[in-house]
Amino acid sequence: MNDVKEVFQRNRQTRLTAEDAPPPSGDIMLGAEAAAPPSWWSVLVLLACQLSPVRTSVCPPQAGCLCASDIVSCTAASLQQVPGDVPVSAVTLDLSHNRIAQLEDGGFYGLSRLETLRLAHNHLTAIRPGAFRNSSGTLLRHLDLSSNQLRVLEQNYFLELPGLEELLLFNNLLVQVEGGALAGLPALRKAYLSHNRLTDFPFFSIQKHSHPHLSLLDLSSNRLPRLPLEDVSGLPAALQGGLYLHNNSLVCECSMYGLFRYWEQRGFASVTFFRQEHVCLVYGLQRGAVRFFQHGRYFEKCNVSGLQQNRSVAVRVGTALLLHCVTSLSGHGVSFLWVAPNWEYVAPPGNNGSLRMFSNGSLQIVAAREEDAGTYWCLALDRQRQRNETWEVNVTVVPHRHADAHESFNTGFTTLLGCVVSLVLVLMYLYLTPCHCPPWPKAPPPATPIPGQGNDAGAGSAQSSILTPTPPATTEGPGRKVSTNKHVVFLEPIREQQNGRLRVGQGHLGLGLLLGAEPQPQLHRAGETDSIMSIFPDTPIMLP
Template identity: 70%
Template sequence: MLVGLASFLEGAEPAAAPAPSPWSVVVLMFHLQLGSVWASACPSGCLCTSDLLSCTDLDQVPVMLPVSTVTLDLNHNHIVRLEEESFKGLPRLEILRLAYNQVTTIQSGAFRKSSGSLLRHLDLSSNQLTVLEQHYFQDLPGLQELLLFNNRIVRVENGALNDLRNLHKVYLSHNLLTDFPFVSIQKHSHPHLSMLDLSSNRLPKLPLEEISNLPQSVQKGLYLHNNSLVCDCSMYSMFRFWEQKDFASVRFFRKEHGCQVYKMQRRIRFFLYNRFFEKCNLSGLKEQESNVSVRAGAPLLLHCITSLSGTTTTFFWLAPNSEYVVPPGNNGSLKMFPNGSLEIVAAREEDSGIYLCMAQDQDRNETREVNVSVLQHEGEAHEHFNTGFTTLLGCVVSLLLVLMYLYLTPCRCPACPKHRTPTTAALGRGMAAGPGSAQSSILTPTPPTTTEGPGRKVSTNKHVVFLEPIREQQNGRLRVGPGLLLGAEPQQRAGETDSYVSVFSDTPIMLP
């Protein structure tokens, strides 16, 4: 076997390719297996599968990690620091779990040389972080979910989330935050952000202008319950507006929204007990509609709703007459404020039209159109008067006609001779239509004067006013009166007449 291997290695027979010996195959398989073991080396104290690595009882991140790891579970360990390049050599890493450790510091570049563009879920909850510094997450552009709840965070630096442009959800509840840089999560910087959980912190006051400039998708998912808010009308107006818009943050945690009453050592749940805000003007914070109307002579405030904010943002309006308006306004008819709002002091007919708001900063600009309609006093009031007057007049006339029909009909004479009238005779051709039939009740203006069948008397003080709809169509077909049921027995027709009267009459007729 050795001779064959030597001849194979030396190439003793170049003319014909010799078949590999079994020994060479064994050596080759050994090297391949050894390389596979080295590539997928599982650290001590860890459980490794094809793409999952789970470790326990560690005080630092293992140095050598399998390159095939997709999910790295380091929960419930004793890790205090994340050193530089702690997760290098993991090009396929997508989920990193570091909850329930003692992490206090994240070194710059801790996630460098890892799959920063693929890592989408990072769980750092239940640790001991105190400040979110700007460099913590700078190497994770693909991160979508960031879990930081149940730490000791007192401050979030202004640019801590700037590099996370693909961020969808951030959980920062159960920390010690007293403020948050809302200005750093505008639409142009985080277009996919739909949830920001800041509940159960220590926020005393909210920057309402920055929050109102957040995209609608962020406001819907902004959770602020169980904070140390101080009660004021502006704060209450914002939450009431969110309640009207049926935001999930209010709908699911309505009972957990509370605030501290000024100069009182008590906390109230303002959605349940709102008597402290009865004198608040709730029109201060509202969404600007694209079409608004105002009465002539009344003031109107137009808001420039935009995602741009900051000291470098400038605003100006373009009026319907192609006139540019900048703070503080012009002509005394238009006033403009530094926050971009435009006030029409006293609306006139010529103020109707489309107003174009423009906001711009160093890199971006946004526009918004508002269509304003000015309504005139006189015409509108005259139209309302005419409509109301004609409606009232119609009701009075209808009531008078009904009363005349009910109480001004001719009196019936009990001594009148009982003879068949021409109408009764005409109806009697080919049928035994008695005076009490439904057709005679409908066609004659007064109730019948004779008895309805032998021994039956019609009540003289019952008026079948609403019996007329019997002749209307039912299910698309004209309803046939009981007197037209040819071939039916007299007793059967009389029973059917009673049923029709009792069902369709507004005033039931009592028959003895």
């Protein structure tokens, strides 16, 4: 308040001095009017600007940062916390390779344009609630927290980032991912959590309704012992194709083996690109690691087709059908129970003979009837760990009349009939084609050739073979047309002109060699093929 009074008295004294002074000339008068003393309003605005906590647009050189347009790089600057004077115009902020131990509440306050934030290779152990509050929020698309010391991924970490698309958390110390940790990321497309210590993952929290755009989830190089097959099989097909699970501690089970074999048949990149790295542990022993894609003999007794069955199957009347209870529960303490469509409870060994149940949980329909159609429920119960899982299969029974209608005309018979008809048409074309030519007069006896004259006429075209690679000499030549009564035609190689020279086309190289043409070197010009560059490829992160 004293500063305000002092400014006011100084302005008043200046105004009185100006009134007592003689009137200046024209030019000087204009300058005096332009330099009018500040009013009360300007003083208040000046004080507000000095006391305001809003970030400036000046690059903080004291923090060891470099600024270029909207990119701020503070890498390897020995920072222990997020600098408070980052320009508000920053779109990309790189704080990697520092010593930041935790993200405080409001650490990115005022950065309303931030889209990319890199915090890799720090000492992060925790993220305080509200760390990303009052930041860009919906604009932040890429967040790199890799190579840190995070142990638990809490559900309040990313609540202020609904627009995040790429999350990098690989090479941390994660042992747990809470159920709602990714719930606040509806726009998430790619999540990298490889090279951690995870023994479980909440697959139920990343279904299609909550994460419709998620297409890549990298959980490789962790410690997952088992997979919740019901939750994994319920994931969208696009996410199953981008679910990387290699280099884990999976126990060798028929259900696990059937899942990966099913992904292999569908050509999922998560399996085809990392066949060598898919291992499982026999009896859960670390020394019994087996590459199950190469050594399938350990799963010879597994009914893989049954384990890969869809939730809807069809069977003909009178034939047998085996239904498997797909579950991640295993051990001697697991019991199974089936519920038939007529609400009949089926337990081993089965009922009166129409349904047979085995100790491993499989249910067999001995001879399918029309009344056996419906939904079958399987309940797997582990009393020791107090866990249970359910599996349902919808069975459709096809009557005999539908089967006979489709069986009378199958694909093999159609193929054979088509071949026979084609052969008959070719023979008719070759030997039964009508000819409306006038009768040909008998040829006179061959005369003795006169020395010095060539036999240009030669033999008639009727005596030449129809399989001759070149037409008869009497039908081609200067001013003559090629005869139209040939049955087999040999095309000449297509030649293209390049730089004034003829060369054989690439698509006709083999045909040109057949006709005796010399092969020409194929020139490949730079720029004929396009190269695709991707900053974030749809593959897992590979660490040395």
